Amino acid sequence: MRMLLVEDNDELAETVLDRLRHEGHSVDREADGEEANALLRHARFDIILLDINLPGRSGYEVLRSMRSRGDSTPVIVLTARSEIDDRVVGLDAGADDYMVKPVDFRELSARCRVLARRRAGASSNLFTAGTLRFDRAAKLAFVSDKPIELRAKELQLLEVMIDNLGRMLTKEEVADKLYTFRESPSLNAVEQLVTRLRRKLEGTPLVIKTARGLGYLPYVSDDE
Structure with missing residues (x-):
């Protein structure tokens, strides 16, 4: 998943x-609320992890600004504020979830997966299509019960395609979902990554169709 962490504590x-x-x-990470708000006006993420006590602009203000613009990106508030009233304010401002620091990273990962599943319309971490099985929690893929060796970016790409079945994705959208701003990949790198993943998915019903000039259309074929 492509995430944005908005947190001013460097160590955390x-x-x-x-x-x-x-x-x-x-x-990606932003440490200032005003800069995070400006970034979110033009950049898209799958999940945002948002602190509340931020310089420039509070997390609540960032969240309210997002929702007022119609930005429905899932947001998990991470804060030291543990009072019920604070949780109510955060949830009413538009947060999808609320975690009190210090967080358990296993729980944080699990909650991120829940929001990702919800956005993709899935009810389980396990995706199955014919001979293909992908476990979102374990980050493992199998074809005919045999594990597929996938590199980190190939796993990310597989998850992106599964979460966007039946939807046309431009190469730019795929790149935005896979790479941070520091990585700045070429579109040729995206093409090579798709080619490698296709090769490893041969014989499964999951198809990644290239539409010239448009991008990629992932779907599950009934012919497999």
């Missing part, structure tokens, strides 16, 4: 970034 931010990136997610 590095810990969260290391954990999420180790799990295969692409994560």
Whole structure:
């Protein structure tokens, strides 16, 4: 998943970034509320992890600004404020979830998966299509019960395609979902990544169709 962490505590931010990136997610970070709000006006993420006590603009203000613009990106508020009233304010402002620091990273990962499943319309971490099986929690894929060796970016791409079945994705959208701003990949790199994943999915019903000039259309074929 492509995530944005908005957190001004450098030590905590590095810990969260290391954990999420180790799990295969692409994560950018902002430490200032005003800068995060400006970024969110033009950049799109799958999930936002949002602190409340931020310089420039509070997390609540960032959240209210997002929702007023019609931005429905899932948001998990991460804060030291544990009072019920604070939780109510956060949820009423438009947060999808609320976690009190210090967070358990296993729980944080699980809650991120719940929001990702909800947005994709899935009820389980397990995706199955014919001979293909993908476990979102374990980050493992199998074809005919045999594990597929997938690199980190290939796993991310597989998850992106599964979460967008039947929807045309431009190469730019795919790149935005896979890479942080620091990585700046070429569209050729995206093409090569799709080609490698296609090769590893041969014989399964999951098809990634290239539409010239448009992008990629992932779907499950009835012919397999």
